[in-house]
Amino acid sequence: MSAIKIYVPRDAAARSLGADGTAEAILTEAARYGISVQLIRNGSRGMLWLEPLVEVETAAGRVAYGPVNAADVPGLFKANFTSGNAHPLAHGLTSEMPYLKNQERLTFARAGITDPVSLSDYLQHDGFRGLRAALKMSPADIVAAVTDSGLRGRGGAAFPAGIKWKTVLGAAGPQKYIVCNADEGDSGTFSDRMIMEGDPFVLIEGMTIAGIATGATHGYIYLRCEYPDAHKALNEAIASAYSEGYLGADIQDSGKRFDLEVRLGAGAYICGEETALLESLEGKRGQVRFKPPLPALQGLFGQPTVINNVITLASVPIILDKGAEHYRTFGMGRSRGTLPLQLAGNIKHGGLVEKAFGLTLREVLYDIGGGSLSGRPIRAVQVGGPLGAYLPESQFDTPLDYEAFAGIKAMLGHGGIVVFDDSVDMAAQARYAMEFCTVESCGKCTPCRIGSTRGVEVIDRMVSGDNPVKQEVVLRDLCETMVHGSLCAMGGLTPYPVISALNHFPEDFRTRKTNALNA
Amino acid sequence: MSTSPKRVIPIKVERASTLSPADQASVGAICERLKTLPGALLPILHEVQGALGYVPDDAIPLIASALNVTRAEVHGVVTFYHYFRTHKPGRHVLQLCRAEACQAVGGAALEAHAKRSLGIDFHGTTADGAITLEPVYCLGNCALGPAALLDDQLQGRVTCDRFDALVAAARKGV
Numbered sequence: 001m002s003a004i005k006i007y008v009p010r011d012a013a014a015r016s017l018g019a020d021g022t023a024e025a026i027l028t029e030a031a032r033y034g035i036s037v038q039l040i041r042n043g044s045r046g047m048l049w050l051e052p053l054v055e056v057e058t059a060a061g062r063v064a065y066g067p068v069n070a071a072d073v074p075g076l077f078k079a080n081f082t083s084g085n086a087h088p089l090a091h092g093l094t095s096e097m098p099y100l101k102n103q104e105r106l107t108f109a110r111a112g113i114t115d116p117v118s119l120s121d122y123l124q125h126d127g128f129r130g131l132r133a134a135l136k137m138s139p140a141d142i143v144a145a146v147t148d149s150g151l152r153g154r155g156g157a158a159f160p161a162g163i164k165w166k167t168v169l170g171a172a173g174p175q176k177y178i179v180c181n182a183d184e185g186d187s188g189t190f191s192d193r194m195i196m197e198g199d200p201f202v203l204i205e206g207m208t209i210a211g212i213a214t215g216a217t218h219g220y221i222y223l224r225c226e227y228p229d230a231h232k233a234l235n236e237a238i239a240s241a242y243s244e245g246y247l248g249a250d251i252q253d254s255g256k257r258f259d260l261e262v263r264l265g266a267g268a269y270i271c272g273e274e275t276a277l278l279e280s281l282e283g284k285r286g287q288v289r290f291k292p293p294l295p296a297l298q299g300l301f302g303q304p305t306v307i308n309n310v311i312t313l314a315s316v317p318i319i320l321d322k323g324a325e326h327y328r329t330f331g332m333g334r335s336r337g338t339l340p341l342q343l344a345g346n347i348k349h350g351g352l353v354e355k356a357f358g359l360t361l362r363e364v365l366y367d368i369g370g371g372s373l374s375g376r377p378i379r380a381v382q383v384g385g386p387l388g389a390y391l392p393e394s395q396f397d398t399p400l401d402y403e404a405f406a407g408i409k410a411m412l413g414h415g416g417i418v419v420f421d422d423s424v425d426m427a428a429q430a431r432y433a434m435e436f437c438t439v440e441s442c443g444k445c446t447p448c449r450i451g452s453t454r455g456v457e458v459i460d461r462m463v464s465g466d467n468p469v470k471q472e473v474v475l476r477d478l479c480e481t482m483v484h485g486s487l488c489a490m491g492g493l494t495p496y497p498v499i500s501a502l503n504h505f506p507e508d509f510r511t512r513k514t515n516a517l518n519a
Numbered sequence: 520m521s522t523s524p525k526r527v528i529p530i531k532v533e534r535a536s537t538l539s540p541a542d543q544a545s546v547g548a549i550c551e552r553l554k555t556l557p558g559a560l561l562p563i564l565h566e567v568q569g570a571l572g573y574v575p576d577d578a579i580p581l582i583a584s585a586l587n588v589t590r591a592e593v594h595g596v597v598t599f600y601h602y603f604r605t606h607k608p609g610r611h612v613l614q615l616c617r618a619e620a621c622q623a624v625g626g627a628a629l630e631a632h633a634k635r636s637l638g639i640d641f642h643g644t645t646a647d648g649a650i651t652l653e654p655v656y657c658l659g660n661c662a663l664g665p666a667a668l669l670d671d672q673l674q675g676r677v678t679c680d681r682f683d684a685l686v687a688a689a690r691k692g693v
Contacts, residue, residue, distance in 0.1 A: 012659070012660065012673045013659075013660050013662070013663055013673070013675060015672070015673060016660055016663060016666065016672075016673040016674050016675035016676075017663065017675050017676065048662040048663055049662065049663075051663070051675075184657075184659060185656065185657055186657065187618030187619040187620045187621075187656065187657045187661060188618075188619060188620045188657075188661045189657075189659070189661065190659040190660065190661055190662070192659075193659040225565070225602050226614075226655060226657070226658050226659065226668065227659060228671040229673070263558070263561065263562065264561070264562075264565055265561075265600075265602075266561060266564070266565070266600035266601070266602035266603055267600055267601035267602035267655070268599065268600050268601060268602075269656055280561065281558050281561075282557075282558045283558040283559055283560030283561055283586075283596070284560070284596060285595055285596055285599040286599065286600070301557060301558075342661065342662070343662060344620040344623075344661030344662045344664075345619065345620040345622075345623030345624060345661065345662075345664070346623040346624050347662070350661070350662025350663065351662050373624065374624075382619055386618065386619060386656075416620075416661070418619050418620045418623055418661065419623060420623045421623075424623070429619070429622075432619070432622070436618075436656065439656070440656070442599075
């Protein structure tokens with residue numbers, strides 16, 4: 001009898017709840033029962049509330065059990081779970097679980113299914129088909145395919161990727177670069193981490209295609225240092241891509257060169273801003289640059305540079321493989337394709353959900369997310385990271401679409417959705433937004449550097465009842481100055497969470513005394 | 520005519536480096552190996568902190584001279600990034616997430632518990648030298664908060680009890 005395949009994720013989130021101990025316990029019990037087991041450390045399926053999620057391969061398909069702690073393992077063996085038998089922790093076939101079944105996984109097609117660092121697994125699951133197609137095309141045709149797909153920057157700014165690539169293709173320079181922004185600092189986002197840990201080859205493939213399309217021969221992945229697991233997975237995958245000729249001087253005998261390395265950030269949120277990131281890669285303080293010149297013309301070391309987010313680059317292979325038209329068919333309006341959403345915070349079914357644009361926030365929160373984790377009513381939702389607006393229940397019917405969110409002075413950003421129940425104090429959240437800006441401002445623009453400190457003080461005075469009507473005028477004026485007087489999104493968008501909290505939850509900004517008077 | 524008394528300009532002797540010869544050699548070897556990389560400063564600082572646990576002030580002149588930049592430039596970079604520290608940490612570094620997704624599930628209460636039970640504020644080290652507590656803004660474990668990073672191991676659903684257990688295990692470990 002051949003060995004039974006058992007999957008235990010190596011994803012950091014699964015490991016944060018003891019997946020390593022679960023894997024060890026499975027091997028121990030298997031030895032005790034004399035069962036031959038092949039343990040595969042896959043990526044996460046994205047159903048994070050069920051982690052560690054263990055899967056057993058059966059004739060019918062993979063059967064899921066979760067959450068499985070090391071202490072549950074002896075019981076699972078007793079129930080003969082290696083044959084996919086019933087157990088209180090069993091969820092049936094993984095692919096039939098509604099959370100997964102209703103998703104439209106393009107970018108995350110392989111995540112959780114394969115062994116992330118196995119190149120042969122990657123090839124067996126349609127890997128490098130996009131690169132093969134690209135190697136037969138002219139650079140201009142590759143750029144046209146990306147443009148036609150409607151792919152927009154998934155980092156948050158939603159700038160059309162094809163236009164950026166076209167500028168770099170047309171720019172002259174002795175050395176062009178592809179830079180991947182893997183400084184995923186927004187709270188509530190983890191899709192970059194999950195794809196880098198769960199399918200690192202797809203990012204390597206996307207960056208290689210970008211290199212071939214624009215004439216860039218060197219790539220850097222700027223990875224935040226808070227992601228040690230992703231660092232490991234990327235380095236393992238890059239090493240095997242080099243040894244199999246998918247990176248290096250002569251990619252698959254095409255005569256094309258592309259080199260790739262990972263560089264670590266050092267805990268500065270601002271380095272997620274593209275020009276600050278380039279400064280940091282050059283070995284400097286991560287201070288924002290003036291634009292123009294655009295990074296596409298004068299980027300890293302002054303050379304033409306494509307700088308894209310992880311998910312943007314990881315979405316390129318499937319566009320080249322299945323065609324721009326296929327990708328375009330997903331989505332709504334000018335938001336084409338899919339967006340990997342991340343359900344986070346106080347949510348029952350937190351995890352990664354890749355869907356075409358156009359779902360409403362309400363569908364995501366209740367139909368997919370199952371409501372709050374605490375069971376209390378959801379009061380506010382922050383979409384798009386620490387610079388995103390707080391949305392009240394009355395805005396939950398907004399469709400997830402870049403323009404629809406811009407229309408309500410919010411932003412979709414990187415697709416992170418952080419849920420708060422009714423115990424949240426929105427004045428405290430507004431204060432935190434300002435405080436975060438004091439900690440993370442690069443210091444270049446005065447409204448951001450000093451305005452954020454003043455913002456904390458004004459909010460403190462407001463909630464302590466010190467002339468609150470006047471303080472509100474000052475706060476709104478300060479926010480206006482920050483929006484218009486900052487070079488980048490740090491100072492320019494910090495007012496979004498502050499003003500949205502103030503507009504939608506004004507009662508939280510009043511002191512207890514005035515609230516009692518109004519009651 | 521008598522000459523006026525000579526003015527003596529005192530010459531300040533630079534204090535000797537407090538780095539041990541072994542640490543100096545280690546910083547020197549790292550610089551030598553990495554200095555030709557484009558944008559070498561961050562990779563060098565990462566390796567120095569990896570080898571020594573921190574970036575000592577006395578490592579800065581060595582790095583500056585290897586890269587042919589001023590000490591001020593190196594100092595500016597070291598102090599810009601939250602991750603680099605200039606003082607020796609405890610045996611374990613515990614980074615606690617302060618960001619919104621963790622706040623939504625009790626992050627602030629955990630932060631207060633951590634500071635109280637360890638008897639230190641952020642950036643502090645416990646008296647027994649076991650734990651250094653650092654704030655961090657997102658560890659990418661936002662669906663399973665509150666999150667923490669103990670050395671290189673991510674932790675999820677860190678309740679106060681789990682926090683105490685982690686600290687106790689770390690203290691026992693080394």
